[in-house]
Amino acid sequence: MIPAQSLATLDTVVSLKKSDRMPVLFLGHGSPMNAIGDNAYLRSWQALGAEFGSKVPRPQLILCISAHWLTEGWWLTGMAQPKTIHDFGGFPQELFDQQYPAPGDMAAAQAISQAVRQRASAPLGLDMTEWGLDHGSWAVLKPMFPEADIPVIQLSMDYSRAPEDHYALARQLKALRQRGVLVVGSGNIVHNLPQMQRGAAAHQAYDWALEFDQITGGLVQQGNLDALQNFLKLGQVAKMAHPTHEHYLPLLYAAGAADAGEPMRFFNTSFQGGSISMRSVVWG
Structure with missing residues (x-):
C-alpha cells in the first residue's frame, strides 16, 4: 500500500481533490490504423472521452501503461514534454504524421x-530523455482527449518479471484514482500477429481466441480480478492467444487498480484479423 505521506505529497504536486475518484480503463488498441480515418474503434474512444467532464470529472493526470514499452525494471516518463513515438513500420505516411503533444508532469512523476x-522497495525509475508516448498510448488518448491538455505519464513494464509481480505493483495504483489520476492500460486480451487473417470480419475469430477472450472476460465480469494473473496456467490456449504476453500485461495493471465489486462494462467486444481481441473494459 502507498504510504500516506507519499499520497499527501502527490496531492500537493498535482493539486487534486480526494473526491475526484477516476474510473479505470483497459483499452484494446489493435492495429495502429485504428487511430486514423473513420472506424468503429476510433468512434468508441471519442465517445468514451466525451464522458469525461459530463458523467465524470475530467482527469487531472493520466497514467498510461502500454504494451509497447518494455524495460529492465519499471520506469516512468519524467520529461516535461514527452515526444510522440511512431514505433511501427509499413504504414501510410498519415500515421507517421500523427502527433500528440500532451505535456508530461515532472513533479508528479517524481511523486509517483x-x-x-x-517489490524490492526501490522507487520506480525516471526516464527524462529516452521514451515518450508510444502508439499504445497516443493512439487511444488522442481520440479521447484531442486537446492534448491533460498531462500524461507513461509507466513501462519489466517483461522479465512474473505476471504476479506486475499485478502486485498495479495494486498500488488504486490509491492514485482518488487523486484524480486516470489509469489506462492499453494492450489486447488476445494478441497473435502471426495468425492474423486480414480479411476476417469483426465477428470472426479462431476457436482458441474466442476461448481465451471468453475466459478472461468471464473473470472480469465476475469480479475475480486476482485470477487474471494466472493466465499462463491455461496452457496451450494461453500460448496461442499470446505467443508473447506483453499485450496482456496492461490488463493486469488496469485490473489491479480496480475494485473487484465495482461496476464495470465491456465495449468493443469484437476481433481484428481473427486473432486480436479488441475487448475493452471500464471500471467505476
Whole structure:
C-alpha cells in the first residue's frame, strides 16, 4: 500500500481533490490504423472521452501503461514534454504524421516514483530523455482527449518479471484514482500477429481466441480480478492467444487498480484479423 505521506505529497504536486475518484480503463488498441480515418474503434474512444467532464470529472493526470514499452525494471516518463513515438513500420505516411503533444508532469512523476514501489522497495525509475508516448498510448488518448491538455505519464513494464509481480505493483495504483489520476492500460486480451487473417470480419475469430477472450472476460465480469494473473496456467490456449504476453500485461495493471465489486462494462467486444481481441473494459 502507498504510504500516506507519499499520497499527501502527490496531492500537493498535482493539486487534486480526494473526491475526484477516476474510473479505470483497459483499452484494446489493435492495429495502429485504428487511430486514423473513420472506424468503429476510433468512434468508441471519442465517445468514451466525451464522458469525461459530463458523467465524470475530467482527469487531472493520466497514467498510461502500454504494451509497447518494455524495460529492465519499471520506469516512468519524467520529461516535461514527452515526444510522440511512431514505433511501427509499413504504414501510410498519415500515421507517421500523427502527433500528440500532451505535456508530461515532472513533479508528479517524481511523486509517483516514490509512492509506488517495486517489490524490492526501490522507487520506480525516471526516464527524462529516452521514451515518450508510444502508439499504445497516443493512439487511444488522442481520440479521447484531442486537446492534448491533460498531462500524461507513461509507466513501462519489466517483461522479465512474473505476471504476479506486475499485478502486485498495479495494486498500488488504486490509491492514485482518488487523486484524480486516470489509469489506462492499453494492450489486447488476445494478441497473435502471426495468425492474423486480414480479411476476417469483426465477428470472426479462431476457436482458441474466442476461448481465451471468453475466459478472461468471464473473470472480469465476475469480479475475480486476482485470477487474471494466472493466465499462463491455461496452457496451450494461453500460448496461442499470446505467443508473447506483453499485450496482456496492461490488463493486469488496469485490473489491479480496480475494485473487484465495482461496476464495470465491456465495449468493443469484437476481433481484428481473427486473432486480436479488441475487448475493452471500464471500471467505476
